[in-house]
Amino acid sequence: MTRRTKQVGELLREELDDIIRREVKDPRIGFMSITSVEVPPDLRSARVFVSVLGTDKERTDTLDALRSASKFIRFHLKPRLRMRQIPELEFRDDRSMEYAQQITATLREIQATDAARGIRPAAEEPAAEPPKSGESA
Numbered sequence: 001m002t003r004r005t006k007q008v009g010e011l012l013r014e015e016l017d018d019i020i021r022r023e024v025k026d027p028r029i030g031f032m033s034i035t036s037v038e039v040p041p042d043l044r045s046a047r048v049f050v051s052v053l054g055t056d057k058e059r060t061d062t063l064d065a066l067r068s069a070s071k072f073i074r075f076h077l078k079p080r081l082r083m084r085q086i087p088e089l090e091f092r093d094d095r096s097m098e099y100a101q102q103i104t105a106t107l108r109e110i111q112a113t114d115a116a117r118g119i120r121p122a123a124e125e126p127a128a129e130p131p132k133s134g135e136s137a
Contacts, residue, residue, distance in 0.1 A: 002041065009037040011081065012046055016089075019076045020066070028065035030058045035094045039087060046087040049094035059093060066091040 001009070017034050031053040038047040050066065052059040066073075070089045077086050114120075 001038070005039045005041060005043070008043060008083075009039045009046070012039065012048075012077075012087070013037045015077055015080050016048060016073065019073050019080075020069075023076050024065075024069050024073065026065040026069060028061040030054050030062045032062050035096065043083065044085065044087055046089055048089055048091050050091055051094045051097050063091055063093055 013034050013036065016037070020029065020032075020034075033051050035049045035051050037049070039045075048066075050063065052062045054062075070091070073089060074086050
């Protein structure tokens with residue numbers, strides 16, 4: 001991604017978040033956050049990655065509501081953006097936060113197992129002293 005597409009993506013993320021929170025009144029939209037927006041160099045479309053907190057049904061309902069409101073959202077984007085053409089919005093599910101939680105849980109499990117076995121983490125092991133100046137290693 002170029003600097004321009006990154007800037008447009010970040011601007012879109014901020015404006016979309018504001019529009020969805022203030023203007024879209026669909027009860028199907030649950031607790032969600034826009035994690036990132038990817039914009040191709042032609043700026044004609046935008047992939048909006050949304051993280052939804054809740055069950056699979058709440059996630060599906062939120063994404064369906066956002067997809068159905070995409071024209072409404074684009075209409076409200078027009079006066080906020082100084083662009084010739086407002087990109088088509090494609091809302092996608094972002095499960096990276098769930099994946100990160102799974103990794104964290106697995107690491108904690110490993111750490112607990114190691115502690116039960118009496119294995120110290122590498123960070124706690126004493127480091128070898130570096131050679132003093134004038135001495136060879």
